[in-house]
């Protein structure tokens with residue numbers, strides 16, 4: 001049994017539930033694959049793979065030249081940390097179906113790969129569908145592909161995950 005599956009058993013989900021869970025398993029990046037990105041005003045550096053960092057730096061400066069100020073809200077997350085997020089929400093009284101609409105099961109988050117970034121703009125709605133209405137989102141829709149980024153969870157995506165206009169994956 002993989003480490004991720006061992007962690008998932010601690011959530012007490014039924015086999016039926018797990019077999020109807022659609023997102024694919026994601027490989028967790030190892031420590032030596034990860035590189036810190038330091039952002040002004042951020043308490044902790046964001047970790048991503050080296051290639052993702054290169055793509056991000058190019059994309060961020062191209063966006064800045066167009067007057068669009070993008071920053072990273074979240075990059076790499078470990079499987080263990082994802083479990084803590086899910087457990088915290090359960091303790092706060094949410095049921096697992098509710099939680100899994102917005103948080104992946106541990107082992108299934110693209111953030112484990114170190115190639116997924118949650119993006120935001122200063123002063124703009126963050127991590128909500130309203131990010132769709134920002135200039136930053138329009139810019140990303142036009143230009144992200146040129147920097148190897150694509151939006152993983154559009155509306156009606158095949159994984160049953162809520163629309164996440166802020167979540168972009170680097171395929172470099």
Ligand SMILES: [Zn+2]
Nearest residue numbers: 116117118167
């Ligand atoms: Zn994300």
